Amino acid sequence: MEYVAPSTLEEAYRALDADDARCLAGGQSLVAMMNLGIVSPSRLVSLRRISALRGITAERDGSLRIGAMTSHAELAALDAPVAGAALLAQAARVVAYPAVRAFGTLGGSVAHADPAADYPVALVAADAVIEVGSAAGNRRIPATDFFRALFETALGRSEIVTAIIVPAGPAASRAAYEKLSLVAGDFAILSVAAIVERTARVAVGCCGPRPILATGLALNDTALREAARKIADASDPPSDHRASAAYRRKILPELVCRAVRAAQQ
Numbered sequence: 001m002e003y004v005a006p007s008t009l010e011e012a013y014r015a016l017d018a019d020d021a022r023c024l025a026g027g028q029s030l031v032a033m034m035n036l037g038i039v040s041p042s043r044l045v046s047l048r049r050i051s052a053l054r055g056i057t058a059e060r061d062g063s064l065r066i067g068a069m070t071s072h073a074e075l076a077a078l079d080a081p082v083a084g085a086a087l088l089a090q091a092a093r094v095v096a097y098p099a100v101r102a103f104g105t106l107g108g109s110v111a112h113a114d115p116a117a118d119y120p121v122a123l124v125a126a127d128a129v130i131e132v133g134s135a136a137g138n139r140r141i142p143a144t145d146f147f148r149a150l151f152e153t154a155l156g157r158s159e160i161v162t163a164i165i166v167p168a169g170p171a172a173s174r175a176a177y178e179k180l181s182l183v184a185g186d187f188a189i190l191s192v193a194a195i196v197e198r199t200a201r202v203a204v205g206c207c208g209p210r211p212i213l214a215t216g217l218a219l220n221d222t223a224l225r226e227a228a229r230k231i232a233d234a235s236d237p238p239s240d241h242r243a244s245a246a247y248r249r250k251i252l253p254e255l256v257c258r259a260v261r262a263a264q265q
């Protein structure tokens with residue numbers, strides 16, 4: 001296996017133009033997959049030296065552009081000025097534990113698209129946009145279209161996730177991320193990201209191959225409980241070593257209500 005560490009995106013795009021070449025970001029998922037023999041890339045293209053993939057900047061329209069190589073730890077420390085970015089920072093704080101957060105990256109997690117991961121849920125709720133690049137140019141894909149199925153995204157072969165754009169949203173909006181896991185630091189049994197203004201926008205994770213999105217949820221108790229129950233009815237949760245599908249469906253309404261109330265506070 002060949003290892004290359006380009007310092008520009010153009011070099012990285014060229015290096016990825018080979019059968020079975022793969023980006024290496026934090027290595028927290030890829031190296032585990034290589035150790036298990038699930039993937040065996042012919043070439044690893046490290047993104048660590050590419051400065052264009054780093055940094056968090058405020059755009060003119062108030063949105064935040066977060067470089068793909070931003071680590072979970074950097075995001076967790078973000079004092080976010082907008083609700084969507086605050087949601088991402090809250091999700092980053094409950095990804096695994098400090099060692100994983102020091103190396104793992106936002107772009108790596110987004111490209112990996114584990115249905116139990118924390119960012120996809122937060123990004124769908126925040127109505128974020130995934131910026132991707134290749135030798136053919138750049139494109140922007142709404143998070144709602146990016147996550148397609150189990151470990152499957154809209155990312156083309158040789159494309160790199162370059163940044164995540166989180167819109168400012170209304171000034172009065174508030175966000176909360178609720179994650180239920182067996183122990184702190186584990187992947188979620190169920191997760192809910194909520195952005196609340198006059199109504200709630202909610203995304204639910206671990207209840208299907210991609211996050212479930214529900215918008216325009218009324219905030220009064222009865223209507224919210226009813227909407228949360230409808231999300232549970234429409235969900236398709238897995239049964240795995242963490243929890244059964246029936247358990248996930250049963251607790252989903254409660255976690256949705258908890259996330260919305262937490263955002264309001």
Ligand SMILES: Cc1cc2nc3c(=O)[nH]c(=O)nc-3n(C[C@H](O)[C@H](O)[C@H](O)COP(=O)(O)OP(=O)(O)OC[C@H]3O[C@@H](n4cnc5c(N)ncnc54)[C@H](O)[C@@H]3O)c2cc1C
Binds near residue numbers: 024025026094106161
């Ligand atoms: C013990 C443990 C516990 C964990 N717990 C959680 C958890 O609770 N919640 C959670 O969300 N995650 C968890 N993770 C996963 C962690 O968040 C990883 O950091 C993340 O999934 C992958 O990010 P990475 O930067 O390490 O990517 P890598 O492992 O380097 O890459 C992952 C995949 O994405 C591709 N890739 C990487 N960067 C890019 C890019 N910019 N563009 C295109 N493709 C790219 C790679 O080619 C590879 O296929 C855990 C991991 C471990 C090891």
